[in-house]
Amino acid sequence: MSAPDDNRRSILFGRLPLPERTFLTDALRTETVGGVLLLVAAVLALVWANVQGPSYESVSHFHLGPGALGLHLSVAHWASDGLLAVFFFVAGIELKRELVAGELRDPRTAALPVVAALCGMATPALVYLLVNGVSGGDRGGWAVPTATDIAFALAILAVIGTALPAALRAFLLTLAVVDDLFAILIIAVFFTSHIDLLMLGLAVAGLALFRLLLHLRVRGWYVYVPLAVVIWALMYNSGVHATIAGVAMGMMLRCHRREGEDRSPGERIEHLLRPLSAGLAVPLFALFSAGVSLSHGALRDVFTRPETLGVVLGLVVGKATGIFGGTWLTARFTRARLNPDLRWPDVLAVSVLAGIGFTVALLIGELAFATDPRLTAEVKASVLTGSVLAAVLAAVLLKLRNDRYRRLYEDEERDEDQDGVPDIYEAGNPEYHLRMAELYERKAAEHRRLAEVAAATRSDEDGPA
Template identity: 50%
Template sequence: MTRRRIAAPVGEFARYLRTETVGGFVLLAAAAVAIVWANSPWAGAYQATRNTVVGPAALHLDLTLAQWATDGLLALFFFVVGLELKRELVVGELSTRSQALLPVAAALGGMIVPAGLALLVGRGATGMDQAWAIPVATDIAFALGVLALAGSAMPVSARVFLLGLAVADDLGGIIVIAVLFSSGLDLIALVAAALLAALYWWLQRRRVRAWWVYLPIAVATWLAVHEAGVHATVSGVLLGLLTRVRADPGEEFAPALRLEHRLQPWSAGFAVPVFALFAAGVPIGASALRAVFTEAVSQGVIVGLLAGKIVGILGASWLVIRLTPASRPRGLSWRDMAAVSMLGGVGFTVSLLIAELSLADHPELLETAKAAVLAASATASVAGAALLVRRGRVRARNTG
């Protein structure tokens, strides 16, 4: 009797959702629906749906549907990110110092420079004390989707470089969320979350594989982190990082790989699109569009994502290659790296999340900041795609 491949797709739809282009298109479609709905005659129904409160108040879980999407569904997304990050750190492209040096440096440059430019452009503006963090993020799924679609002629090292810096960037974004947007910490809940995480780690060490054991622990950890005053999505990353990524002798797949294959379709096909549906519905009338280019916060976001990302990623890459033993990815010229670096400006999911967290007390600025994220991400994806197509044609001529 042959063994069933644990990590095999459970269906064709799941297999398609695991591909980067399809995941990016689903995310884009959800954002488009949100924008159309929020600017249609049924805009009132959109706002009413977003603001519908469900959940038990006794547990402090009487949240709106939009908050459930942000705090709940994105925890699944960040759990998958945590699994990817752990795998890359232990057995993947970030597992050795020499491998990690370039993408980590590129990610740091791609966070520091956008944040600095955002602060410079929006200095002194209301809300900028935390909104500077909005352009530090890169959306892995969207950026890799554009690369897969427009950069088919690029060598595989382009994807490895972008994946490495996007994973490191996500880790930085998670740290920013955990540090910047944690307030009024409940130490008892924090200790409970730590104990639950330790239990999860111990069960992983004991090779317990029953899903019905882990599911209550994951839900309880999420509840404890939420109650502790730390953003609930951090619980997803924490458990992802505690999941075992090396397969035992005789074990076909490690738990992290099994979980990633099983949960990726749910993350890409449901969790992230639903978040985008509730987060991306912004007004696009003349006055709203004018505000995107006149408000200091939105100007900082746009400059940070479009200029800061490519300058930071490419500049940090040049410095680390010049000053350390790190080398340019095999087969990539500096112009190729510039094209890939442009995709770092696709902030989208995490940038929208940080916008909602940083400007929660300034609703008059929040919609404008989210519109700036959408505009900058769309521009970065189109510009990056155009550069990748151009580089592909140049490569074709040179090898033809």
Template identity: 60%
Template structure:
């Protein structure tokens, strides 16, 4: 018997189904709060109280002896985002052990797509910044995807899209976050104090050992995590890397008698803290830029800003779709029945919403120089990518809704099935035949 042809975006593992449900539920609200934080920052920074905003951002607090006398903005960037990256680490562990990244056949698509979606923006940014006045140092800014904003947009316009396609965006974003973490660790570390790094590694190892033995009282695990973060910060490596490492050492397989694996339980517990507090507060102190006609004019003519916009709006979708097409071509895989390359393109445009990690990398790449132009470019590019992606997916969502109605209503479905087939033919898709009654159970 010949092997059945491989289908892209066809089936999900039970773990990924649960992850998808958790993320869509939590990140939808988180995306709204992230938007609120961003709007509040922009209003505050452009109001009569702009001086108080800058004063609060630069206000320093923390023990100097531990090198933690940081500004409020740095606490939000280095401290609160560690919670965000801890959840990313838990996601990665779950996906690698029990999710879509566990099986090579399903892992290859989001991994290659994520690589393509980061390589193409970096290439386009670099090409744009080869001209006079450009700055190649910011090549990593347009490579990241903001999952909270992307999921928030997807939840509004993509309610009828297949779960496998939605999971593709989430899994791609997880891999994207991993690659962004590697970029931050490798390219934005000026010096390393190996003594402090070793101390952080020891704390992370003890944290993982206690988690494996299920010895997890908060009064023990939280101080260990904070110590790992503080030592990582003192080592010269960006402190958020400690958050990822802590998440990665948490067991993702259930023990006998456990309802959920520890990684799944903690992700469910900490995701609301990340999406509902840590990331919105970071946005409040990272997105506040003074917008004026002069600032806009400067940004429009700046190769750095141009490279960021082109990278996110054009490079991201181009890289993701091209990489996915190459996987389909060389593995002779087909899109699952009913899916269309326009679906993939719409999702790829949503991946161009690069906010949280893009702003973080922008701060690391440029310090005080050109930060305003970079932030303005990230905001503009994210809005543009969201509009384009939302428009495409809204159109496709209408098709899937009509298809669902035609298959779920036998009386109306008989009349509408021809319309669904015709619509699918017009846009290049295919429609799976309506299942028989026995199959419906």
């Protein structure tokens, strides 16, 4: 009796279906390049702020934009509120795609990244609150260490040359998407000081018009881009962080393919905007956010102030503990089991890697301590310090497992018949038949569910006999 039950148990970090693997490869390639640019921008910001501090401050605080519309903002504000809206727009599309066609479409596979992301955000927050509760520090920065920067994490992977298996990379990417969703909710709920109901109502009306135009299949960038700018401006003036508008519009795009389509509209737009987001928007944000003047003792105080120490420990200890613990609990108390090709140290290495918090962590740090510029700079330094420590520790752990990763990667990539399809996915491989059986069972269950819904609907329409 136990064998059949065991066969039905889901596998944590199992091999991905070929279409999902192909999409993941393309997405990670752009994220990795963007992560390298992000790293360069962060280093440039630190050098600029410490070599030519006055000029860095002058450029960052230079104001431009129409004041009559409430948009006379500094360059740093345009980077965080304007350019990051593009980043969150792409994040919204990613989340929508994961919900309808990716790892989150099936509750069984969605449970792991959702639980891991929740634990990976709650634990750093608890670590921060514990450190500051004991030391009497400012507890307002509890959300700073909760965010994961996927682009930076993948850049580290590219630098150290680890052939991480596709399933673990997919877990890291999906984890970051869910992480972004909860970070967006945190920004919207906890960092909105005042709300202009008129502006918010107009922004919601703009979003409704955006959705209606999509429903009517109206085409043309010249329609949507001006409307998106108006919605963003209204959201900014409402008091809600303007990046929320980007997420909302991204999630409205259709991300499932219809018959005859190579790509859905969401996938096409994501393909166009991802290089702009990863290659321009996020690096420019880093350039005007990561410039911490080390001469003022910001780096020295990282391990002496409870607020900054809480951020560092939250990123390095809290993230790794939360994600690894959430994953282990999922395997321990559900029917899931770890891929036999992997070991728990592999999961620990990825969990530590997720402690690299940068883009969203810097943004939340600015929002949490907006009234204290000195503390804001010190918190930024703590984000950089914690991210570097997490990156170094993850690199060591990943390197220790690199030989196993290399063998798994070579097995996944082997294509001896040179037909463009890895041998592991072809019909001659026993695993192929197992994958196809699993896919057939999933499709059959979905058809049964739809048939039950249709029958119930017809029953409701017919009414009582």
